[in-house]
Amino acid sequence: MAATTHDAGTRRDFLYVASGAMGAVGVAAIAWPFIDQMNPSTAALALASTEVDLSAVQPGQQVIVKWRGHPLFVRRRTPAEIASAKAVDVNSLPDPLAYNDNLPDNSPATDANRAIKPEWLILIGVCTHLGCTPTVSTPQMPEGDYGGWLCHCHGSQYDTAGRIRKGPAPRNLQVPPYSFLSATRVKVG
Amino acid sequence: MSGPSTYNPKSGLERWLDTRLPILRLAHDTIQTFPTPRNLNIWYTFGGILTFCLAIQIITGIVLAMHYVANATLAFDSVESIMRDVNYGWLMRYMHANGASMFFLAVYIHMFRGLYYGSYKAPRELIWIIGVLIYLLMMATAFFGYVLPWGQMSFWGATVITNLFTAIPVVGTHIATWLWGDFAVGDATLNRFFSLHYLLPFIIAAVVGLHIWALHVPGNNNPLGIDVKTPQDTVPFHPYYTVKDAFYLVLFVILFAVFVFYAPNFFGNPDNYQQANPLVTPPDIVPEWYLLPFYAMLRSIPNKLLGVIVMFGAIATLVFIPWLDTSRVRSCRFRPLMKQFFWAFLVACVLLGYCGGQSVDAARFGIPLVWVARIASIYYYVFFWLIMPIVGLIETPKKLPASIAQSVLGDSAAAPAE
Amino acid sequence: MRLTTVTLGTGLGLAIGLLASTSAFALDTARLAPKEEAFSFEGPFGTYDRGALQRGYQVYKEVCSACHSAQHLAFHNLAEAGGPEFSEAQARALATAVKVPADPNDKGETTDDKGVPLMRSATLADHFPSPYPNENAARANNSGALPPDLSMIVKAREGGPQYVYSILTGFGGHAPAGFKVTDGKYYNPYFEGWNITMPPPLKDGTVTYSDGTKATVDQEAHDVVTFLAWASEPKLEERKRFGFGVMVFLVVLAGLLFGAYRKVWKDAH
Numbered sequence: 001m002a003a004t005t006h007d008a009g010t011r012r013d014f015l016y017v018a019s020g021a022m023g024a025v026g027v028a029a030i031a032w033p034f035i036d037q038m039n040p041s042t043a044a045l046a047l048a049s050t051e052v053d054l055s056a057v058q059p060g061q062q063v064i065v066k067w068r069g070h071p072l073f074v075r076r077r078t079p080a081e082i083a084s085a086k087a088v089d090v091n092s093l094p095d096p097l098a099y100n101d102n103l104p105d106n107s108p109a110t111d112a113n114r115a116i117k118p119e120w121l122i123l124i125g126v127c128t129h130l131g132c133t134p135t136v137s138t139p140q141m142p143e144g145d146y147g148g149w150l151c152h153c154h155g156s157q158y159d160t161a162g163r164i165r166k167g168p169a170p171r172n173l174q175v176p177p178y179s180f181l182s183a184t185r186v187k188v189g
Numbered sequence: 190m191s192g193p194s195t196y197n198p199k200s201g202l203e204r205w206l207d208t209r210l211p212i213l214r215l216a217h218d219t220i221q222t223f224p225t226p227r228n229l230n231i232w233y234t235f236g237g238i239l240t241f242c243l244a245i246q247i248i249t250g251i252v253l254a255m256h257y258v259a260n261a262t263l264a265f266d267s268v269e270s271i272m273r274d275v276n277y278g279w280l281m282r283y284m285h286a287n288g289a290s291m292f293f294l295a296v297y298i299h300m301f302r303g304l305y306y307g308s309y310k311a312p313r314e315l316i317w318i319i320g321v322l323i324y325l326l327m328m329a330t331a332f333f334g335y336v337l338p339w340g341q342m343s344f345w346g347a348t349v350i351t352n353l354f355t356a357i358p359v360v361g362t363h364i365a366t367w368l369w370g371d372f373a374v375g376d377a378t379l380n381r382f383f384s385l386h387y388l389l390p391f392i393i394a395a396v397v398g399l400h401i402w403a404l405h406v407p408g409n410n411n412p413l414g415i416d417v418k419t420p421q422d423t424v425p426f427h428p429y430y431t432v433k434d435a436f437y438l439v440l441f442v443i444l445f446a447v448f449v450f451y452a453p454n455f456f457g458n459p460d461n462y463q464q465a466n467p468l469v470t471p472p473d474i475v476p477e478w479y480l481l482p483f484y485a486m487l488r489s490i491p492n493k494l495l496g497v498i499v500m501f502g503a504i505a506t507l508v509f510i511p512w513l514d515t516s517r518v519r520s521c522r523f524r525p526l527m528k529q530f531f532w533a534f535l536v537a538c539v540l541l542g543y544c545g546g547q548s549v550d551a552a553r554f555g556i557p558l559v560w561v562a563r564i565a566s567i568y569y570y571v572f573f574w575l576i577m578p579i580v581g582l583i584e585t586p587k588k589l590p591a592s593i594a595q596s597v598l599g600d601s602a603a604a605p606a607e
Numbered sequence: 608m609r610l611t612t613v614t615l616g617t618g619l620g621l622a623i624g625l626l627a628s629t630s631a632f633a634l635d636t637a638r639l640a641p642k643e644e645a646f647s648f649e650g651p652f653g654t655y656d657r658g659a660l661q662r663g664y665q666v667y668k669e670v671c672s673a674c675h676s677a678q679h680l681a682f683h684n685l686a687e688a689g690g691p692e693f694s695e696a697q698a699r700a701l702a703t704a705v706k707v708p709a710d711p712n713d714k715g716e717t718t719d720d721k722g723v724p725l726m727r728s729a730t731l732a733d734h735f736p737s738p739y740p741n742e743n744a745a746r747a748n749n750s751g752a753l754p755p756d757l758s759m760i761v762k763a764r765e766g767g768p769q770y771v772y773s774i775l776t777g778f779g780g781h782a783p784a785g786f787k788v789t790d791g792k793y794y795n796p797y798f799e800g801w802n803i804t805m806p807p808p809l810k811d812g813t814v815t816y817s818d819g820t821k822a823t824v825d826q827e828a829h830d831v832v833t834f835l836a837w838a839s840e841p842k843l844e845e846r847k848r849f850g851f852g853v854m855v856f857l858v859v860l861a862g863l864l865f866g867a868y869r870k871v872w873k874d875a876h
Contacts, residue, residue, distance in 0.1 A: 015867035016428075019435070022860050029856075033277035037252055041274035046683045046732040227875060269679045269758070272842070279842040280849070424875055432871045436864040443857045450850025451651050454762060462763035462839075463755075 048189050054120065055184040062136045064125060067176065067188050071125035071133050073149075074186075077160060081147060082118045085111040085161035093172075095164050100175035109172055114161040116180065122188065123162040124176050127151040129169035134158060149173075194218050219405060224423035225430050226411035228597045232302040233409070234437035235295050241438055242292040243397065247390050249285040257337065259383035261376035264339035265464045283453040289331055290456040291445045293479035296324060304510075305531055307519030308410040314511035316403045319396060321507045326393045328480065328504075333386035335477060339379060340461030345474045347374045347382070353487075356494040373467065413589070413596055414520025421594035473548050481545030482538050486569070488549055489562035499566065506573045513573055515581030523587040527580050534572045537565040634785050638799045641769035642776070644829065648836060651851075654844050655837050660691035662816050663834025664701075666827050669814050671757060674749060674805075676737035679758035680838055683731040689844040690837055695731075702729040707736045750791050752804035761832070761839040768832050773797035775828040778807035 040048075050067045052074055057063055062075040077085075090096050090108050097106065098113035107113045115121045125133050134149035134156065144150035144157035146165045151157075156167030163172040178188040196217040198204045207214055256275050258267040271278035300320070303309055309317035336347045351368050355361040370377030408417060417423055424430075448455060456478055460471045476484055483500050490496035521528040544562040551558045590596040647656045664685065667677065682702035685693045693701065706726040711717050718724050729736070737756075739745040745753050755763075764770045777797035788794045792802040809827045816822050837843070 015863060015870055016432075019432075019860065019863040019867050022856075022863060023435070026856055026860060033280050034248065034252055036276040037278060037281060038255065039276055041256075041270070041276060041278070042683070042687070043270060043274035043681070046681060049731070051730055266679070273679065273684070279846060283846075428871050429875065432864065432868045436861065436868045439857055439861045439864055443854070443861065446850065446853050446857060450846055450853060453846070459763050459765050459767075462759045 049187055050189060051181065051185060051187050053185060059119075060138060065188075067124070072176065072188060073121070073123045073125040073136065073162070073173075075121040075123075075136065077115075077119055077121055081160040082111070084147060085114070085159060088159065088161075088163075093163055093165070095170065095172050097172065098175070099172050101177040102175065102179075109161070109163050111161045114163070114172075114175060116178070120186070121160075121162060122176065122178055122186065123173040126174070127153065127156055127169055128164065128171040128173065129154055129156050129167070134173075192224075195222055219401075219426075220431070221425065221427045223405065223408075223426040224417070224420065225409055225426050226417055226422060226593050227424045227429070228411050228413060228593050229409065229430065229433075230412055231437060232298065232306075232412075234434050235299040235302065237434040238295045238438055238441050239292070239299060240397065241441075242288060242295055243390065243394060245288045246285065246292060247394070249281050249288060250387070250390065252281050253285055254387060257383075259337065259380050261339060261379050261465075264337060264379060268338045280449070283449045287445065287448045287453060287456065289334065290448070290477070290479065291441070292327065293331070295441070296327060297479070300324070301535065304534075305521045306410055306412055307414050307514070307516070307521070309511045310514065310516075310519050311511065312407045313404070313410060316400060317511055318508055319400045319403055321504070323393055323396050323400060324507075325504065326389055326396065330386060330389040330393065331477065331479070333382040333389070336374075336379065336382045337386060338461060339465045341463045341465055341469075341471050342458045342461040342474065344374060344465030344467065345471060346476050347378065349474055350476075351378075353493075353497050356497045358494070375467075410519065411593060412520060412522060413593060414518060414523065415589055415593060418592050419594065421598070422592055475546055478542065478546065481543075482541035483545075485541040485545035485562040486566045488545070489559055489566055503566075503569060506570070510573060510577070513577040515578050516584065516586070517581075518586040518589065523589055524580075524584055525587065526584045527576075530572060530576050530580060533568065537568045537572070540565045541569070634783070636786070636799075636801045638801075639773075639777075639796045641766040641773040641797060644769055644772045644832075646768050646829075646833060646836065648833070648843055651847060653847065655689070656833060657692055658818060658820070659830045659833040660837055661693065662814075662818065662820060662826075663830040663832070663837075664691055665816065666809075666814055666831040667757070667834055668701075668705075670808050670827075671831065672735070672738060674738055674745075674754040675757045676739075676754075677735045677757045677838060678737060679734070679756075681732065681734045682729055684841060686731070687841070690841055691834070699731055702731055702733065705729045705733075705736065707733050750804050754805070757835055757838065759839045761836045763839075768836050770797070771835060772828050772832045774803070775809055775831070776824055 048068060050065060050072070052063075052065050052072075054074070054076070057074065057076045059076050060078045060081070062073055065072045065074060088111075090110055093109055096109050098109045100107060100113055102116065103113055111118065127134050129151065130153065132151050132153035134151040135143045136149055137143035137147050144166075146157050146159035148158040148160045148162060148165075151167065151169065154168050156169035157165050158169075158173055159165050161172075162175075164170070176188050178186055180186050194214055194217070196207070196211075196214040198207045198213070203213060206212065253271065256267065256271045256278065258264060268282065271282050273279075275281070303317060303320070332346075332350060336343045351365055351374060354365045354368065357364060366372065368378070369375065370381060408423075411417075458475060458477075475481070483503060486503055487496045487500040490499050516524060516527065518524055521531055540561055544558045544565070547558050549559065553561075647653060647659070667675075682698055682705075685691050685701060686695045686698035705728070707729045708717065709725040709727040712725065716725065724740075739748065742753060761768050761771055766773070774795060774797050777795045778793060780794065780796060782788055782794045782801070786794075786801060789802045792804050793806055794801060795803040809824045809831075811823050813824075813827060814822050820826060840846075
């Protein structure tokens with residue numbers, strides 16, 4: 001009699017534990033959709049990639065495109081701007097890293113590592129200091145001393161490869177992941 | 190039956206908590222040791238199921254509200270965006286929409302259980318009345334919620350029901366304009382309906398708390414309708430009813446899952462997949478199935494004001510049931526005459542629901558459905574206002590068992606076949 | 608005798624006349640029950656036929672999109688799992704082939720000198736464009752009728768895919784005696800009232816399928832209805848797959864709980 005009750009006890013315990021555990025697993029499994037629904041929707045992700053038409057951009061000109069909620073600088077560099085960027089010694093830069101999403105993390109900030117095609121410089125237009133949008137420097141309206149960009153918020157100055165040269169910004173402007181779909185079309189993101 | 194608490198905090202933490210906020214004591218007394226009649230059947234599991242339904246609706250609703258836009262131009266598209274773009278948005282939406290139907294299915298079973306077993310009779314009158322209040326709040330919540338997708342049925346259902354208020358003499362049109370916030374159902378109406386739809390479920394939750402509190406004073410009724418007399422009549426809620434409720438809850442969830450995953454639009458109306466158009470009325474305006482019986486009552490009366498009175502009167506009637514039923518015996522198991530009228534009442538409700546879903550001039554077997562609805566509506570009122578008082582007085586009930594324990598554990602010949 | 612004959616004859620003539628006239632009024636033009644056409648996505652384990660979806664997109668693009676918008680569909684949906692599953696490159700090509708209104712140019716213009724809207728190629732993020740700029744333009748170009756948006760047409764009509772299929776294949780019959788087709792409309796008994804403003808959109812060979820399938824009216828209708836069913840319910844396959852897992856889980860859990868329930872109550876009765 002005692003043995004039967006004991007068996008019945010452990011059998012009931014097993015069923016209890018098994019049901020409880022399975023119930024808990026079920027709750028955890030169904031919890032995932034409720035958490036995942038807050039992640040970016042496919043509509044947001046569809047805008048994670050932007051295609052930019054380069055055909056209208058003249059040498060020395062920059063267009064700003066919206067990408068993932070940020071301004072994206074698409075700049076067609078003149079040969080002079082490319083040359084001045086190449087002439088800089090990487091070791092003298094405040095920030096020697098390329099910050100190029102198309103390359104490994106610790107790539108140095110050579111001009112070649114800042115643009116896939118030297119003529120086209122594509123950068124996320126967010127100052128690495130506190131997030132303002134730097135103003136582009138053109139021969140007609142120079143901004144800063146390095147021919148690249150000047151951030152008017154706190155005076156950070158970037159060169160013609162978007163690298164920080166002077167001012168409080170700690171890092172070079174970020175190069176986003178991008179690829180050329182054709183000579184006049186680039187897909188960013 | 191609520192008695193002195195038997196909770197005995199064991200660990201230091203439990204004692205610390207108990208002297209500051211006796212929440213574990215509350216859980217112990219209400220869910221663990223609460224003495225519950227040992228003969229509760231499947232129909233008594235729907236209270237727990239309803240709590241689950243409310244939780245599901247609130248959780249899925251809050252999640253949907255993260256993506257829904259309550260603006261007349263954007264609402265319909267925002268719902269489609271939920272269905273197509275939001276991760277698992279289709280699941281959230283279908284759970285919420287079908288969850289509402291399951292909620293009402295459960296509440297109707299719960300209410301019919303109360304009618305059959307006399308759970309509304311003394312000393313449980315207030316539990317019943319609070320329940321009617323919950324039912325009213327549920328209907329209001331469901332009505333507001335159905336408007337939100339801003340489909341054709343959303344818009345025109347809102348138009349028809351809010352127009353009912355214009356039946357009230359003198360102030361009717363002013364009330365309707367005040368409800369709309371405009372000269373007709375529009376963006377202003379949608380926004381306030383969204384606000385109220387978000388608010389009411391939390392009021393329902395609070396009233397459900399009162400409902401359970403009121404229940405825990407006398408304790409549960411049971412299928413025999415006789416009082417608990419000795420401790421042998423009861424078992425502790427845990428593990429007996431926790432496991433039973435859990436099992437039947439899973440069966441209910443299986444039914445829920447069948448709808449959500451395999452027939453998600455079964456309860457819905459195709460017209461609601463068309464964006465609201467104030468200039469085009471759909472050929473048949475119907476509410477969701479759970480409101481159809483009252484809709485049928487409304488349409489069966491050719492006079493607008495009388496139709497409104499009959500419809501709202503039908504719900505108001507429910508409040509008086511504890512005093513309309515004169516029987517000294519609670520459960521229909523022992524009331525052979527009342528039992529027949531009860532089943533006829535159920536048939537009348539189903540017929541009313543069917544009529545409500547058909548077009549106004551429909552006929553079956555040569556009988557115009559509007560007459561079926563009229564007869565069923567008359568029976569609805571007669572059942573509560575005439576049959577309940579009279580049958581209670583003239584009926585000869587069957588002999589009640591001596592006690593619950595004797596009926597369940599003792600000589601089974603004393604217990605009736607049901 | 609003659610009087611009787613005359614009376615009977617007049618009576619008979621009247622009766623026949625009345626019957627003939629009332630039969631015209633009594634003709635019930637309620638739509639016929641939809642044809643029974645089976646689709647691969649029906650049933651608890653149904654899935655969309657990829658080939659039918661891709662062919663259906665072709666039919667939508669080449670035939671229907673001239674008058675019908677499908678604004679809830681985006682080009683990136685064409686590459687997603689559970690749908691036509693074009694490759695991303697194919698979907699991008701399909702998008703590029705479609706023109707959508709361009710954003711304002713540097714001068715802030717959205718139309719050219721002649722007032723024609725400036726257009727650009729669609730990208731994957733764009734939704735399918737509408738053939739008309741607004742409802743009035745749509746009605747003006749379609750004899751006053753508004754061609755409905757097709758994004759959810761299969762869910763928005765009683766009878767679902769069978770209804771849409773019946774409409775598309777229901778043209779060409781002879782109207783029964785006593786029924787006059789309204790001017791400017793077409794006879795289709797599967798449409799309520801039997802008068803539909805849409806001209807028969809499909810003929811044999813309206814499209815040429817790239818996979819070589821023979822493009823009969825039935826095939827084209829079947830394919831485009833499959834596509835439109837997916838447009839209404841792009842998550843159907845995910846939903847049924849998820850549902851199968853949920854049902855298995857719940858049945859096992861119910862079994863365990865039943866065992867626990869019986870064990871707990873064994874000694875209580």
